[in-house]
Amino acid sequence: MEEILIFGTIQGALLALLALGFSLVYGVGGLLNLAHGAFFLITAYIVYWTIHLLTSIPGLSYYPLVFGIAAVVGLSSVVTIGAVTYLGLMKPLQKSHIGVVLVTFAMAFFFEQFVKFVGDPKTHYIVPVVPGTVTLLGITFPAQLLALVFGSVILVTLVTLFISKSTIGKSIRAVSQDPEAAELVGINTDMVMMTSVMISALLVGFAAVLYAPGNYIAPRIGWGYLLLAFSVTIFGGMGSIPGSILGAYVMGYATTLTDYLISPSFSQIVPLIVILVMLLVRPQGLLGKKRLQ
Amino acid sequence: MLELKKVYHYYGKAKALEEINLTVEDNSLDAVIGPNGAGKTTLLRAISGLEEIDRGRIIFNGERIDELEAHEIAGRGIAHCPERRRLFYDMTVMENIQLGAFTLKDKAKYSKLLDFVFEIFPRLHERMKQRAGTLSGGEQQMLAIARSLMANPKLLLLDEPSLGLAPKVKSRIFEAILQIKQEGTTTLLVEQDAVLAMAVADTIYVLEDGKIEMSGTREELEKEPRIKRVYLGI
Amino acid sequence: MMKLQFDWRSRLSRFRVWALSFRGGITLLCLVGLLLVPLTGREYLARIVITAMILTIFAASWDLLAGFAGQVSFGHAAFFGISGYVTAAFVKFVGAPWFLAIFIGTGWAVVFSLLIGIPCLRLKGPYLALGTLAFALILYNLFLTGTWLGGTEGISALPNIGSVFVEFYIMAAFMVASLIIMRAIVDSRLGTILKAIRDDEVGADAAGINTTVYKLVAFMVSGLFAGISGALFVLDITAVNPAVYQPLYSFYAIIMASIGGIATIYGSIVGSFLFTLLSEFLRPLAAASLLIFATLLILIIRFSEEGVMNPFLEHVRDLWDKIRGR
Numbered sequence: 001m002e003e004i005l006i007f008g009t010i011q012g013a014l015l016a017l018l019a020l021g022f023s024l025v026y027g028v029g030g031l032l033n034l035a036h037g038a039f040f041l042i043t044a045y046i047v048y049w050t051i052h053l054l055t056s057i058p059g060l061s062y063y064p065l066v067f068g069i070a071a072v073v074g075l076s077s078v079v080t081i082g083a084v085t086y087l088g089l090m091k092p093l094q095k096s097h098i099g100v101v102l103v104t105f106a107m108a109f110f111f112e113q114f115v116k117f118v119g120d121p122k123t124h125y126i127v128p129v130v131p132g133t134v135t136l137l138g139i140t141f142p143a144q145l146l147a148l149v150f151g152s153v154i155l156v157t158l159v160t161l162f163i164s165k166s167t168i169g170k171s172i173r174a175v176s177q178d179p180e181a182a183e184l185v186g187i188n189t190d191m192v193m194m195t196s197v198m199i200s201a202l203l204v205g206f207a208a209v210l211y212a213p214g215n216y217i218a219p220r221i222g223w224g225y226l227l228l229a230f231s232v233t234i235f236g237g238m239g240s241i242p243g244s245i246l247g248a249y250v251m252g253y254a255t256t257l258t259d260y261l262i263s264p265s266f267s268q269i270v271p272l273i274v275i276l277v278m279l280l281v282r283p284q285g286l287l288g289k290k291r292l293q
Numbered sequence: 294m295l296e297l298k299k300v301y302h303y304y305g306k307a308k309a310l311e312e313i314n315l316t317v318e319d320n321s322l323d324a325v326i327g328p329n330g331a332g333k334t335t336l337l338r339a340i341s342g343l344e345e346i347d348r349g350r351i352i353f354n355g356e357r358i359d360e361l362e363a364h365e366i367a368g369r370g371i372a373h374c375p376e377r378r379r380l381f382y383d384m385t386v387m388e389n390i391q392l393g394a395f396t397l398k399d400k401a402k403y404s405k406l407l408d409f410v411f412e413i414f415p416r417l418h419e420r421m422k423q424r425a426g427t428l429s430g431g432e433q434q435m436l437a438i439a440r441s442l443m444a445n446p447k448l449l450l451l452d453e454p455s456l457g458l459a460p461k462v463k464s465r466i467f468e469a470i471l472q473i474k475q476e477g478t479t480t481l482l483v484e485q486d487a488v489l490a491m492a493v494a495d496t497i498y499v500l501e502d503g504k505i506e507m508s509g510t511r512e513e514l515e516k517e518p519r520i521k522r523v524y525l526g527i
Numbered sequence: 528m529m530k531l532q533f534d535w536r537s538r539l540s541r542f543r544v545w546a547l548s549f550r551g552g553i554t555l556l557c558l559v560g561l562l563l564v565p566l567t568g569r570e571y572l573a574r575i576v577i578t579a580m581i582l583t584i585f586a587a588s589w590d591l592l593a594g595f596a597g598q599v600s601f602g603h604a605a606f607f608g609i610s611g612y613v614t615a616a617f618v619k620f621v622g623a624p625w626f627l628a629i630f631i632g633t634g635w636a637v638v639f640s641l642l643i644g645i646p647c648l649r650l651k652g653p654y655l656a657l658g659t660l661a662f663a664l665i666l667y668n669l670f671l672t673g674t675w676l677g678g679t680e681g682i683s684a685l686p687n688i689g690s691v692f693v694e695f696y697i698m699a700a701f702m703v704a705s706l707i708i709m710r711a712i713v714d715s716r717l718g719t720i721l722k723a724i725r726d727d728e729v730g731a732d733a734a735g736i737n738t739t740v741y742k743l744v745a746f747m748v749s750g751l752f753a754g755i756s757g758a759l760f761v762l763d764i765t766a767v768n769p770a771v772y773q774p775l776y777s778f779y780a781i782i783m784a785s786i787g788g789i790a791t792i793y794g795s796i797v798g799s800f801l802f803t804l805l806s807e808f809l810r811p812l813a814a815a816s817l818l819i820f821a822t823l824l825i826l827i828i829r830f831s832e833e834g835v836m837n838p839f840l841e842h843v844r845d846l847w848d849k850i851r852g853r
Contacts, residue, residue: 032653089829098599101656102785103828105778110821117818167395174381174392180343181379185444186367186396223774227664234657269668272661279658280646 002137004256010145012252013152017207018225019232019244020156021200024163027239028176029193031090034104037226038111039078039201043208044217045115047074048126067129071209075202082201086194108222115219128214148210155206156245159199163241172196176239204229231275237285247286294319294479295340295371295448300349300359302332302339309335311503313349317448317481322474324482324494326524332503333483334376337450340481341373342366354447368396372446376453378437382426386417389425389436393443402445409476410439413469431462438469442478449473449480455489467493487524491515499524549844557796561699565692573695579803580702581759586783586795587709588752593781594790595713596745597725599652602659603753604776605643605666610636610754611761611771612670615682618762625688625762632761633754640750644743660774667772681768688762701759705752710792712748721745753780786827788834797836 022036050070054060085107093099128144163169174182175192183189207225236247251274258270278285295317302310309332317323325333338344340351342363351359358366367373372393381389390410394403411418414435420428425436434454441449454470455463467489474480474493484490491497491511499507499520507517514520545551564576585607593599614632617623623631647658671679688694712718723731724738732738761767783802787794805823809816831838 026653032656089825092829098593098785098789099828101599102782103825105782106821106824106828110818110825113818113821117814170384170388170392171395173384177381177383178379180363181375181381182392183343183363184341184367184373184375184379185392185440186364187392188362188364227660230653230657231661234654238653269665269672272665272668275661276646276658276665279650279654279661283649283654 002139004253004260006136006139006141007259008253008256009249010141010149010252011256012249013149014207014211015228015232015248015252016156016245017152017203017210018229019236019248020159020241021196021203022229023233023236023239023241023244024172024196025193025200026233027241028172028196029090029094029179031094031193031197032101032104033090033197033200034101034226035085035107035111036104036200036204036229037222037224038108039082039204039222040208040212040225041115041217041219041222042081042111043074043078043205044126044212044221045119046077047071047209047212048124048217049119050074051126063127064129067213074209075205078201078205078208079198082197083194086197090197091190091193108226112219112222119219121219123216123218125216126213130213142214144210144214151206151210155203159203160241160245168192168195231272233285234275235278235285237287240285240287243285243287250286294354295481296352297340298350298352300339300351301347302335302344303347308503310339310346313505315498315505315508317479318495320477320479321495322470322480322482322493323496323498324484324490325498325500326484326487326490327500329485331500333485333500334452335503336500337373337375337452337481337483340366341371341450343373367444370444370447371450372441372444372448373450374437374441374452374454377456378433380425380433380436380440383424385422385424386428386436387421389440390417390443393440394445396444399445403443406443406445410442413472414439431458431465434458434462434466435469438466438473442473446478449478451480451482451484453483453485455484455486463489491525549847550840553840553843558703562696565695570691573691575803575807576800577691577695577698577763579800580698581756581763582779582783582803583702583796583799584705584752584759585756586780586787586799587706587792588749588756589780590784590787590789590792590795591709591713591752592745592749594784594792595718595725596721596742596749597728598647598742598745599656600659600749601656601774601777601781602643602661602663603749603780604772604774605659605663606636606640606750606753607757607760607776607780608663608666608670608767608769608771609639610757611767612676612682614758615685615761615767616676618685619682625686629755629758629762632758633751636750636754636757637747640746640753641743644746644750647746648739648742660777663772663774663777667769670769670772677768679769681766681770683766683768685762685765687765694763698759698763701755705755706792706796709748709752713792717741717744782824782828786831786834788836791834791836794834794836797839798834801835 018040022033025031025033047070050073051066054066054069060066085104089103089107090100093103128142130143130147132143133140134143134146163172171182171187171192172195174185174187175189179189182192204225232247232251233244235251236243236245254274255270262270297313297315300310300313301308313336325336327333335344339346342358342361342365346359349359350357353369353371356369358369361369381392384392390407394406397403397406416432417435417439420432425433428436438451438454451470454466458466463486470480470482471493482490482494491514494511496508496510497514498505499514507514507520515525546555561576565573585603588606589600589603610632613635614628617628617631618625643659643662647655650658670676676682688697713721720731720736720741723734723736724741728738757771760771779802783798784795785798786801787796787798806816806820809820812819827835
């Protein structure tokens, strides 16, 4: 029981970081970003490469500093990539939603090949920045995962507050409700959409910075994270921010529960079945609006 | 203030606007009347940049605006209060009002406008924290006008403010329009209810089938037998 | 006797008019070119073209469902894979002749199209996309973790259906027939109804069209042709493994159909041949090949919203008209 609580929370924290941005981008512009998982991939690799590069410099041996620099480089790169992707690829194809789907799919494919070409197809390991293990409620787990939970809770809270309180946040909500009316009050909807793609990239970048250390990375991992983000978002309701946070934790506990009750070999299939049942019973998701596009 | 010169707009091959010439003078309240589907809404959408025009030019305070994007035109001081209100329904009344002032940077002006808006629509003040979607039709129309006024517009475009409202509420809205006129805001009003529109407007344009068939002051138009028969029902 | 002769003559003259028209001319030219490929005696080229022809059917089946009925599926690999597996199993374990196995495999694909289509009827847009994707992924994981039908290894060492060149003509016949049938379907009353549902489902419903039934029919027809292509694919490479259910295969169909031009059916030919030939020509570049391929893909999607076929044909037609002095 304690195991489910702890590992479910960890899983939920990861899913929240992955899904919040994906849902935001869909909610604001109706953009289905299939390169979302690739954003995770590229951040993880940039962090890995930067650490590799920095540790070869003599005198730079304090790992948290090295990792910190690498994280900043990774996050700023992925936010830039997000902005460029929006301006160069999504915005021109916005009118046809299938166009956005295709071009972001091609983007994801591109990043997978890019990582393979620049690096190599092998798996790599990033040393956790928070060393050692923690024991909580009698369960021992890597301390890095505690950093993931804290980081996720802080970021998700900040982004939620930003969207509900700040002027930019209000304009994001305005565009998601009625883009034309938003234009009429003087909001540049393209800028707002670009901002939300950047926020989304930042969140998924943070997921990579917090979760990739202590885990293996390989060129194909992006697809798995995309599927997780997509599933949680559908589960919580496309475009609903509270929905995707709630959905993340419900999914987190549900998958951990099935891992323990049934068998970990089914853990790949169980979330998919959960999604299918969800789609059949309540197609708009947990907190989604009744009206579907 | 605003001048349209030989403006054409097509939906595919269908002509929606044909050779529109129209001038709105400073501090005036002008109205466009005409039947459903005549192109009244399209006309306002073309001015505010929601529709791209196919030929002609639109000049606002000496500047060509027909190639600008809608949010840029809003930034120049044209506030378009769209047909069927188009509020941000999941946000509160206050948030809608704040978003109306999106382009306004002057804090002092903001509170002055807020006072004015609450003065002409006291109901909105009572419902400040309510979600816009829960308001009644008349209150929603008030909020839509209030939102447009908060931008401190040089030119206000009002699309069918009386649509779907009870007669009593209609006249309440038109009282407010007159108040806005007295404050010196130039207004272009599009309205199906010709009697109401002609009662308040300085210059009236009659739009039929995408073309301006007639224009003039109330006195001039009231002499036209066709106007009398079709629009005023006398 | 007289009547028959008369019929023949009118058919013949109609064929001549069509053949001399722009589209007819291009089609005939391509068909003749295609049939001449084996005569070059180059086995390698024939193999590539065979793959392209099989993928054409697959892409066109997606186009029929997405482009015409408006049901964008992300899980087309499910139909492709199930048919491939059943075909392989019947050939390998039952010893069924290949042409019979195709029918059985395709039949299973149609059954699965109903299994997936019925629950997905209420879904739209991204919801439908994820729903279909989830189905394909479940199959992928079941075949990957299960021990049935060869488990992770799959089924291999199937007998060849003939020499490369014999196989070439069989595949060409399947492709031409499939495309003609699909085009006929979308040009028929059924096609019109599907387009009506795509453009305005509520309106179609109000007009008395039973949208549920027609959407299911679209799923079944699409599943049928995806099944045919899956069976042919497995017979061509003489092996099958769980990888056929990968989302990648579903996306190949989407990409090939879109490169050619959505809602055209024939665009799939252009898309599939371009896709296959491009990835084949880039192969010598080894590690860089897929990177260049991905870059080209982004550029094609970015700069050809209507796909490449129709704009290209327009250009050729202009040239054609100029040559003929019009």
